Amino acid sequence: MSEELITNIYNAFDPFQPLEPDDPVYVDCHQVRGDENIFRELGKKIIRSKQPTCQLYTGHRGVGKSTELKRLKKHLEEKGFLVVYFAADQEDIDSEDAQYTDILLACTRHILEELKNLASPQPLQEWLKGRWQSLKDLALTEVSLETVYSNRATQVRDNYGDCQVLPMIMVRNTDDSVYEPGLKTLKELIGKRVGQFAPDASLDTEIFDKSETIERLCLASGGHVREVMQLMQTALDWTDDFHY
Structure with a gap:
């Protein structure tokens, strides 16, 4: 089951596939994009x-x-x-x-x-x-x-x-501190795509090993949505099983 689950989640993060209108995994990001x-x-x-x-x-x-x-x-x-x-x-x-x-x-x-x-x-x-x-x-x-x-x-x-x-999602303040609303939005974006196939799984402990890991991934993206997708697929390339 884990291999099938990993494959499904991997493809949910296709970085070159735009979402259709009303797709349930769409996340409204305007509040962390300057109200765009x-x-x-x-x-x-x-x-x-x-x-x-x-x-x-x-x-x-x-x-x-x-x-x-x-x-x-x-x-x-x-x-x-x-x-x-x-x-x-x-x-x-x-x-x-x-x-x-x-x-x-x-x-x-x-x-x-x-x-x-x-x-x-x-x-x-x-x-x-x-x-x-x-x-x-x-x-x-x-x-x-x-x-x-x-x-x-x-x-x-x-x-x-x-x-x-269309700006990127803000993940850091001008003083380089973490902008929590932006980080929360990226985590929601990841959670919705994973949740299609593992709705009961804990993102922090069953998909990722700990909450700090998902936060590091989100911050490493710089708020760039496609980078989040590519980082997720790269992480899954190194994943053989979930604790789920």
Whole structure:
């Protein structure tokens, strides 16, 4: 039973698999991320604007952007919006060798795929022709943390408005002391994923050997969600049995 349990828990920490909306293992982290709220910061602008809007959203790789965007997609669909979501680097675009035309063609393909059973694509094709230059400009815009905090930030803000950044989870204060709410959130994140397969197990004494070990793992991640996932999988690589 232990080997099967270890395998299930190992796969629950897949660092490259975003969560779907309403996944029971989702943990609300906004209070330890500076009150970041994608529904308020991106969603309300989209819903309330009477003009086309462009929302830029960035953060470290693996911090949880895809999970939050999937939640935003569901939120907007519940408001009556048609949302086309796709992860460009999974099938359409080589992130190491991407041209702006690759991005535009990928966007166009996915939009047409979504609309093919709903309406004629001709009006959309005409609209895209008229917006090609602005879409090209957007595709050529570098949106990274370095850009957001560089001397190019004003140019990006003038063209597209404020760029929303999804921060990492805060685990230390400025004096390097432990930020307990952030540590508690990461432990909850680990506990929910383990709890799918071992709901009665004590995280501190039956999955980990002691509470200090899980705290060390959380602090070693620096509050980076993907790092937590990878550290958990690495720890499980060295685990042959649980005391459960």
